Amino acid sequence: MWEQLNKYRNHFLQHEIKDVLTPSSINSLQNKEWQSFMEKRNRCKSFPQHCTKSSTYFEDRAQLAYGWFALPKLMREMDSDDNLTHWRAIYSLSEFLLNPLNAQRAILEMEIVRKLKNAFMRLCLKFHKEEHEEMKIYLKIFNIISRNLNGAEQIANRKCLMIEFYKIAGSKESEKQDLAAEILRNLTGQPKVLGIVIKDEENLGYIANIFKQDPCRPYYPADLWHHLCHMLELAPQLGIDLGFFELLHSRIENRLPLFWEMNSKAFALLLRCEEGQRRFDKLDVIQLIYEVFEEVYVDKSKKLPGQFVENYEYLILILMDGLHSKRALWRIREFTMLTCHVARRMASKRTTNPRIQLYGLKTLRNMGTMPCVRRYIIGNWLTEICEMKCLDAEAECARDALLDWLRRDIADSSS
Missing domain, CATH: 1.10.220 (Annexin V; domain 1)
Incomplete structure (x- = not known):
């Protein structure tokens, strides 16, 4: 009877090796293997259980309903002498101003640039001790305000702010450096504000000092490069x-x-x-x-x-x-292959950048001023230029102008 009961366990093994071992022997071996496996498993140390940290969402934000009366309340609390109240106000303000309508109202009605400038300068001059991450939040708010034309104009007209932004952009703190560089890029990215910034020649001197600190530095923030290019263009x-x-x-x-x-x-x-x-x-x-x-x-x-x-x-x-x-x-004239390199990048079917086509066509036009180079372009690249698929209207106009100029030369030489 017991042997009959043992057959009901481990059906696959019972079927495969029924002529070698008895059902009770098969089950006994299986029990030993299972016990050894469980012993190894029990010896493994389980990962210690830690309680999850409580969220700081409500600790870092002011208590208010986001509506029409939120902005005046935040502006009042931003002037508070209590550090926690001030921190909550500016943290909530950095989120509230993401709405362009709220930012426009704060700039025009609440004089937020002046108030932020005063608080920011007190922190920069060490009159106030930074207990949370006030400097980072100030930079975030200035970054949001600089996207608005009126806000960018007010920031650019305050020289003390520009000096501090350049100091932070030249520092080694990557996160603050990126924020300061983005603020400067936003300012010079608007033509009207760019005129204000470039009028003060010291601004370009400040950014020159940043690049001269370490001429071999491999990387700079991309926004800092854009800011430099905006100024060098003028x-x-x-x-x-x-x-x-x-x-x-x-x-x-x-x-x-x-x-x-x-x-x-x-x-x-x-x-x-x-x-x-x-x-x-x-x-x-x-x-x-x-x-x-x-x-x-x-x-x-x-x-x-x-x-x-x-x-x-x-x-x-x-x-x-x-x-x-x-x-x-x-x-x-001494670098014939340079013409090929430019034409190859410009006329390639894999090109997805229309500016490469535009710059390449204009460069070939300048190169073709020399008669020998122009003959080389006509003899080797005229067909590729004709068959080139332009990616925008400006590149197409440049291609038509270049082809008209090259064909005119062919007509003049054949007459």
């Missing part, structure tokens, strides 16, 4: 006087990480003045750009991260802005 001569030409040229020459991005764009903007063109010819930047293009044949494994060029947009922009003097045009 004042390239001032940028050259402050030493940006040599600085940016050395970064390209030494192939610092991502030198082909915003670094090259800022360098190209410096060429839009007489002194920039003179230095472009003196340092033979054409050969430097040719060497960068030729490095496409170098194995990626032989380069450091960030040195391999992924986007030739701004390198072509350097050629477009630099090929204006007679010396540069005579020099371009």
Whole structure:
């Protein structure tokens, strides 16, 4: 009877090895294996159970219903001498002002820029001790306000704020540095405010000091590069006087990480003045750009991260802005393959950036000023230019103008 009962356990094993072992022996072996497995499992230490931390959501926010009366209440509590009340007010304010209507009302009716400036400067000058993360929240609020034209104009007219933003942008605290750089980018991204910022030449001097602190520093915040380019677009001569030409040229020459991005764009903007063109010819930047293009044949494994060029947009922009003097045009005759590199990046079917097409077409037009280069373009790239699919209307107009100019040369030579 017991042997019959043992057959009901471990049906698969009973069926497979019924002629080798008895049912009771099979079950006995299975019990031993199961016990040894459980002993090993019990010896494992379980992960200690910790209670989850309580949420600080309500501790960091003011007690109010977000409505029409919320903004006046937050502005009153922001002036409170109690540190916790003040912290809750500015923290809630950083969320409340994300609504553009609330931000506009706070700027025009509540004079929020003046009040924030006073509190921010007291913290910067160490009159008040930072108990929470007040500096970070102030920067977040200024970042939101700088997206508004009226707020950006009020910030740009307060020199003490601009000085502190440049100090923070040059610091080593990454999060605060990124916020300060974004504020500066927002200010100069609006033409009216850019005029206010560039009127004070010391602002460009401050950002020059940031870049000169460590010329070999591999990375800067992208917003800081955009801020620099906004200013150099209007004042390239001032940028050259402050030493940006040599600085940016050395970064390209030494192939610092991502030198082909915003670094090259800022360098190209410096060429839009007489002194920039003179230095472009003196340092033979054409050969430097040719060497960068030729490095496409170098194995990626032989380069450091960030040195391999992924986007030739701004390198072509350097050629477009630099090929204006007679010396540069005579020099371009010695680099026939440079014409091929530009045309290949421009006419490639894999190109998804319309600016590469536009800059490439304008660069070929400048290169074609030399008759021998123009003949080379007609003989080797005329068909590719005709069949090129333009990605926007501006590039299409530039292509039609270039084709009309090249075909006119063919007609003149055949008559």
